Amino acid sequence: MNERRQAIANLIKTTKLENTKIARELVSSNPLFEGESVESLRKYVGEVRKELYELALKEGLGIDAVAIPESRYEEPAQYELTGKIGILNDIHIPFHDKRALETAINYLIKYEPDILYLNGDIGDFYAESKFMRDPKYRDAIIEIRAIKQFLEFVKSKFQTIYYYEGNHERRWQNYLWQHAPELASLESLNLSSVIGADDLGIEFITNGSLVRAGKLNIIHGNEIQAGGLINVARNKLIRAFDNVIFGHHHFKDERIERSLSGQPIGAWGVGCLCGLKPEYRRINNWVHGFATVEVYNDGSIEVENKKLINYKVK
Ligand SMILES: [Zn+2]
Numbered sequence: 001m002n003e004r005r006q007a008i009a010n011l012i013k014t015t016k017l018e019n020t021k022i023a024r025e026l027v028s029s030n031p032l033f034e035g036e037s038v039e040s041l042r043k044y045v046g047e048v049r050k051e052l053y054e055l056a057l058k059e060g061l062g063i064d065a066v067a068i069p070e071s072r073y074e075e076p077a078q079y080e081l082t083g084k085i086g087i088l089n090d091i092h093i094p095f096h097d098k099r100a101l102e103t104a105i106n107y108l109i110k111y112e113p114d115i116l117y118l119n120g121d122i123g124d125f126y127a128e129s130k131f132m133r134d135p136k137y138r139d140a141i142i143e144i145r146a147i148k149q150f151l152e153f154v155k156s157k158f159q160t161i162y163y164y165e166g167n168h169e170r171r172w173q174n175y176l177w178q179h180a181p182e183l184a185s186l187e188s189l190n191l192s193s194v195i196g197a198d199d200l201g202i203e204f205i206t207n208g209s210l211v212r213a214g215k216l217n218i219i220h221g222n223e224i225q226a227g228g229l230i231n232v233a234r235n236k237l238i239r240a241f242d243n244v245i246f247g248h249h250h251f252k253d254e255r256i257e258r259s260l261s262g263q264p265i266g267a268w269g270v271g272c273l274c275g276l277k278p279e280y281r282r283i284n285n286w287v288h289g290f291a292t293v294e295v296y297n298d299g300s301i302e303v304e305n306k307k308l309i310n311y312k313v314k
Helices: 003-014 019-029 038-058 063-067 098-111 140-157 170-179 232-240
Strands: 078-081 083-088 115-119 161-164 203-205 210-213 216-218 244-246 253-258 264-269 288-295 301-309
Touching: 003 019, 003 038, 019 038, 083 098, 098 140, 098 288, 098 301, 115 140, 140 161, 216 288, 232 244, 232 253, 232 264, 264 301
Parallel strands: 078 210, 083 115, 115 161, 161 203, 216 244, 244 264
Antiparallel strands: 083 288, 210 216, 253 264, 288 301
16 A cells, blocks of 8 residues: 555554545645645546445455454364364374384274374373473484374275374474574474475364364364373363363373253373373372264264273273
8 A cells, every 4th residue: 555545554553534524634734745636636536435444344344343453363173074083193203102103003004094183292202392391202202203104004994184283393493483483383393294294194183273173172182281191181170161172181091071051071081192201290099091973964972982901992
């Protein structure tokens, strides 16, 4: 918008003056319009007003709302999943439990899901961690290669795969933002590109996106900061006010309640597939597990929250 137009637009937005008064005001007090005829300027003001009005209509705003600054807010992305879904989370490659992972994948191969959903913390991203860690394990190359190998493997077994970013995947972006912000927006440095998900046709979903499978919300678990060691599922349910399945806590937990009208709602915490006694937390209440979800045509769902006891699916 040129300077003259801008000056007119400002007066339209910030005053209630009609076109002739705006023209008169500009001619008498703004050097950009000095000596102009009020009559011809009045027509120009009318044109600008019409343009602003149409713009406001297009954006669904009232004409006055045009004066409100541009918003940088962005709605989160939304995904709707249907059919049979196999869910794996918290594998923490390269600190995974090979036998637990193999057991879960074998079960899912027989289950024949339409979608394999990798629900976050699939890689540990130890090398990019901000915590004090053993330098001998801080090797991004080994880590990335192992995650790539895992993705290639699951892609050979399952056709449609989604990979949802957990808090551990987020370490990649945080590392770049902190140590190489100038490079952070390079597409080839996107995590989905680095771990080969893009090339394999695996859809990478940003943490915080809204993912629904029928009436069930699928989150990694870090999005709702309500944990605790005992009532994990209940704490999530209270915050979600909706059906929700999550990982993140490495702990199998369920809570099913009913609303006053009798509607059941549930929260399911799914176990992990990593080694159960890592050096940073030898003592914990973790358990191996994975889940299947079937979405029916009416949106109703059936969740099977599986645990592994001594590498047997229960
Ligand atoms: Zn997590």
